[in-house]
Amino acid sequence: MIAPSLDFWLEFGSTYSYPAAMRIAELAQAAGVTVRWRPFALGAIFKAQGWPPDSPFNWQQAKGRYMWRDLERLCAGYGLPFRRPDPFPQPSILAARVALVGLREGWGEDFARAVYRAEFAEGRQIGEPAVIGELVAGLGVPPEPVLARANGAENKDALRAATDEAQRLGIFGAPSFVTADGELFWGNDRLEAALAWAQRMG
Amino acid sequence: MIAPSLDFWLEFGSTYSYPAAMRIAELAQAAGVTVRWRPFALGAIFKAQGWPPDSPFNWQQAKGRYMWRDLERLCAGYGLPFRRPDPFPQPSILAARVALVGLREGWGEDFARAVYRAEFAEGRQIGEPAVIGELVAGLGVPPEPVLARANGAENKDALRAATDEAQRLGIFGAPSFVTADGELFWGNDRLEAALAWAQRMG
Numbered sequence A, B: 001m002i003a004p005s006l007d008f009w010l011e012f013g014s015t016y017s018y019p020a021a022m023r024i025a026e027l028a029q030a031a032g033v034t035v036r037w038r039p040f041a042l043g044a045i046f047k048a049q050g051w052p053p054d055s056p057f058n059w060q061q062a063k064g065r066y067m068w069r070d071l072e073r074l075c076a077g078y079g080l081p082f083r084r085p086d087p088f089p090q091p092s093i094l095a096a097r098v099a100l101v102g103l104r105e106g107w108g109e110d111f112a113r114a115v116y117r118a119e120f121a122e123g124r125q126i127g128e129p130a131v132i133g134e135l136v137a138g139l140g141v142p143p144e145p146v147l148a149r150a151n152g153a154e155n156k157d158a159l160r161a162a163t164d165e166a167q168r169l170g171i172f173g174a175p176s177f178v179t180a181d182g183e184l185f186w187g188n189d190r191l192e193a194a195l196a197w198a199q200r201m202g
Helices: A017-031 A042-048 A061-078 A093-105 A108-120 A129-137 A143-150 A153-168 A188-201 B017-031 B042-048 B061-078 B093-105 B108-120 B129-137 B143-150 B153-168 B188-201
Strands: A005-010 A034-039 A176-179 A184-186 B005-010 B034-039 B176-179 B184-186
Touching: A005 A017, A005 A188, A017 A034, A017 A061, A017 A108, A017 A188, A034 A093, A034 A108, A034 A153, A042 A153, A061 B184, A093 A108, A093 A129, A093 A143, A093 A153, A108 A129, A129 A143, A176 A188, A184 A188, A184 B061, B005 B017, B005 B188, B017 B034, B017 B061, B017 B108, B017 B188, B034 B093, B034 B108, B034 B153, B042 B153, B093 B108, B093 B129, B093 B143, B093 B153, B108 B129, B129 B143, B176 B188, B184 B188
Parallel strands: A005 A034, B005 B034
Antiparallel strands: A005 A176, A176 A184, B005 B176, B176 B184
């Protein structure tokens, strides 16, 4: 018997990753499932598909209008504060690189939640190094060495490798969840189903 | 106090419209919500967006692979038989036209369920007039006059008008649900939320 586990693939620019990131810890604990947070760069996967260099919610206008309303309704239902980021999407690569550092050092999940809160509840510019530095400092971690490591060649390669892995797993959107036996679940809507599947695998 | 109602926008080629169509009557009855079935032609909306003349699940390959697995899991969970249509998508315009006739005559919902069952559980070719005629006959309705009315100019215009209305409502996919106060919900995943919203409106 292995302990049930689930990989949580997150993208910091992704709207539906916000409620998933804020909900997953409590739900996973209740289900007895260990979650591994896996930041990746969804834009690179869109680019590999030949898509425009922008969020599909911007160039697919009807779907985009719907998404904002749907997200607002969802957040209200979850009791999560919500404020639409401006501009959207926010540049997310720096946050993903810092999250990779933080996940190696034990503060990555708290950092990821802080980024989503800053971005989708507080209207902050998460692409700015000063904002990311403040969020790191807020966790009691000195920001300068973290930002230097985050932007180092080794860590940049780690984010590229994670993104390549996501693509090999068939991931095409965020949030996504992958169980130990390779079942892929896409979307905040599938978080509960993914945890239930992981639980049955344990 | 108006009786709560919900418009159910369905497309016969749409995969996730299958579980929605098979589930909605029972759920709506339990919620005390009257459902109006609204067939439309989603392909025309995709075309107006400049998209390829094919299902996005075919030209967005990773998403398509995921959708088939997701649908299979969902149907298993709902206890619905499932068989992948071949070819996919099935031509759906004739079914939509016949459904419009049937909805005017009181047998449209049963016909719609029969089409989805034939298409997604029995592997039948729902683009063939002979198959559609059999499904109509199975409801105790003589098929020849129905097929003639379905393909008449007035009924073709009615399907075009429904599709234009869907587009004006902001619909970009199927199934979709619209409440009396204009809230749009997209996807089989949102059926319960749409019914709950309609109920609060009543």
